[in-house]
Amino acid sequence: MSTTRPAPADPAAEPAAAPAPGVASSSAGVVGTPAATSRPGAQSRVRRLRRGVRRRVVRTRRIARRLGARALHAWRSSLHVRIGAITMVVAGTVVVIVSMVLFSQIRDQLLSVKRQAAVDQAQAGVLYAQSEVAGIATGDAASVRSTLDRTVKQLKERGGPAGDFDVVMVYRSGDTERPAPSRRFVYPAIPAELRADVASGGQFSQYAMVPDATDELRPTLLIGAPVPTDAAAPERIELYYAFPLDQEEESLSLIRSTVVISGIALTLFVVGIGVLVTRLVVDPVRRAAGTAQRLAEGQLEERMTVRGEDDLARLATSFNAMADSLQRQITQLEGLSQLQQRFTSDVSHELRTPLTTVQMAAEILYESRGDFPAQVARSAELLHTELDRFESLLTDLLEISRYDAGVAVLDWEPTDLGALVRRVTAGMSALAERHGCELTVTGPDEEVIAEVDARRVERILRNLVGNAIEHGAGRPVEVSWAANRTAAAVTVRDHGVGLSSAEAQHVFDRFWRADPSRVRTVGGSGLGLSISLEDARLHGGWLQVWGQPGAGAQFRLTVPLTAGADLTSSPLPLRPAVGRRALGAR
Incomplete structure (x- = not known):
């Protein structure tokens, strides 16, 4: 029985004697100075450490987002990746389930065989121990000890089909126990539950962790049983067998490794088959897509190669027939x-x-x-x-x-768009007066210089302003222009009958009129907006329209400031502010 002794006094742990008040104040002053001076340096190091950790976290998040974006793009764009991933997940799940079931059955079978052999050996050992202790002198402790040691040694030498084992015999007389183990570290590791079960009578078994000679815990099968003695005697003898499961653990480890390697190989094999089959199907589809793209680009003589007589060959034949028909048409x-x-x-x-x-x-x-x-x-x-x-x-x-x-070609020249807009509105003022319409012109004070064909841009603006006056129902027509670093835009806004979304899709068609019954007062040919759209495209610009029935319409012309530049945005909105507020109110 172990006892706990009080720990010896540690001189370093003894509280220091309280110094004199003068000494304490002097010491505090000396010690406090370096602490105060070193605290800012420690705080700066902590801040640097935090910034470093924060930068690493941000960098890790960026890398994770980048990898996630790449994985998502690969998932969406590649059928091989999707089928390979799905096949791997399904095959891996099936292999894991089958492997777990198979490994569980092998383990149970292996332990069952081990346990049955151990039980048979323990029963034989109980019979042998009964014959050996039949004439034991219960009152002589030395006789009991020698008999138990001799019996344990003989049982150990007898061996058995269950493999390596240890034997423990326990002689109980009242509250006194005399254990006789084959190795001393086995008896303390026997669980109390197993001892209690054996003490109640009958043979019992239990799995437990028992240390070996190096104090390393090993899985062990413990079997205990009472040794029959004279029923009138108060003494009891118990016999315990400890069968280490090292061999079974090695076998299960080998089986586990084999199952894992086989499962991984089988999964990769199934994934390879899936990817191969997918490639056999997808490659002709990719070739068909490439051929279709070249056909769309104008290479009408492109055809697919027909190989064999299977479904893919029939697909190629049908595709070629479709291409021939499209080429003829x-x-x-x-x-x-x-x-x-x-x-x-x-x-x-x-x-x-x-x-x-x-x-x-x-x-x-x-x-x-x-x-x-x-x-x-x-x-x-x-x-x-x-x-x-x-x-x-x-x-x-x-x-x-x-x-x-x-x-059609353009005659590029630097042109002041503001002066051009004012010239067009001045020329259309007489038409506006005849319709009782007021022309309003707004724009920046500084010049807006763009490299355009002034004649074509002026024709576009005349068409837009003329149509706005004719369809404005006598209400004001607003002409605005603006520019940013790369583009210039002109908008023409009327408040007349407006356009529906269906009409806006056809407003630039040749000879199209929103209301055929309306009398044309400007005298146009019906080709003005079509020509304006072609003029805008020739400049590399945009000509767009917005309209709502009863709320009027707005046309926007956007051209690049530099000839040949690409447009990315327009300095003026296509939808007027009133239209945006009305749409938001709905």
Whole structure:
């Protein structure tokens, strides 16, 4: 029985004697000075450490986000990655479950065989020990000790089918125990529960951790049973067997390693098969996608290679047939388009000569209309007006034919957009007065210089302002311009009938009119917005429209300040502020 002794006094732990007041104050002053001076340095080191930790955390988060983004991109863009990952997860799950079940069954079977052999050996040992202790002298302690030691030694020498083991015999007489172990460290490791069960009678077994000669705990199967003696004697003898499970643990470790390696190899094998099968299916699809992309780029002679007679070969055959059909149709459409363009151009040119002759005759009639009767004079005026409109239509048709033929070019020159806007609005002021419409012009005070074709930009603005006046229902028309570092923009806002979303999609179509029953007062050809859109595209710019029924419409022209530059944004919003507030109120 161990006892706890009080620890010896530690001289260093003894409280120091209280110094004199004068000495204490002097010591405090000497010691406090370096502490005060070293505290800022310690705080600075802590701050540097915190900053370093914070930087590492931020760097780790960035790396994690980058890896996560790459993994997500690979997952979304690669069918190989998705199928490989799904196959690995499914195969790994199945392999883990099967391996766990298989390993559990092997372990249970191995331990069951070990336990059965140990039980048989313990029963044989109990019979042998009963014969050895039958004539034990219970009152002689030396006789009891020698008998127990001899029996333990003989049981140890007998061996058995369960492998290596240790034996412990315990002689109980009242509260006195006399253990006789084959090795001294075995008996203290026997659990109290097992001792209590054996003391109650019967054979019992239990798994426990028992130290070996090096005090290292080993899994051990313990079997205990009472040794039958004279029923009238108060003494009891118990026999315990300790069977180390080292061999079984090594076997299970080897089996576990084999199962893990086999599971990993099987999973990788299944994933490889899945990726290979996926590649066999995906590669033709990728080739088809590449061929389709080249077809979309205009390489109409591209075709897929047909190999074999399987489903993929039928896919390639069908794809090639579709490509042949598309090539024929596109060729026919190109021919019809070229024929239409040539027809429009030829007709426009051919009509020039008779139109000039008719215009000269109409001009003479128009100038002499005062000598004619009222009806004839009115006819001369209508003829003069319609011939002017016919000439405008021919001019627009010739311009469209140039765009269709791809021969339209720009005459770049630095242009002040503010002066250009003011010139256009001044020229449209008479039309605005006839419609009872007020033109409002706003823009920055400084010059906005852009490299544009001034004639084409002026034509775009005339079309936009004219349409705004015609569809503005007499309400004010607002023209604004602004610029940023890379682009300039002009907006034309009216408050008339407006446009629906469906109408806004067709507003730039040729000869399209939102309301066919509306009388055209400006005298346009129906090609103005189409030509304006082509002019904007030729500049590398944007021509966009916003509209709401009853709230008016706004057109925005955006062009780069430098010729050939790419647009990324516009300095003016497409949707006016009133439209944004009304939309938000809804």
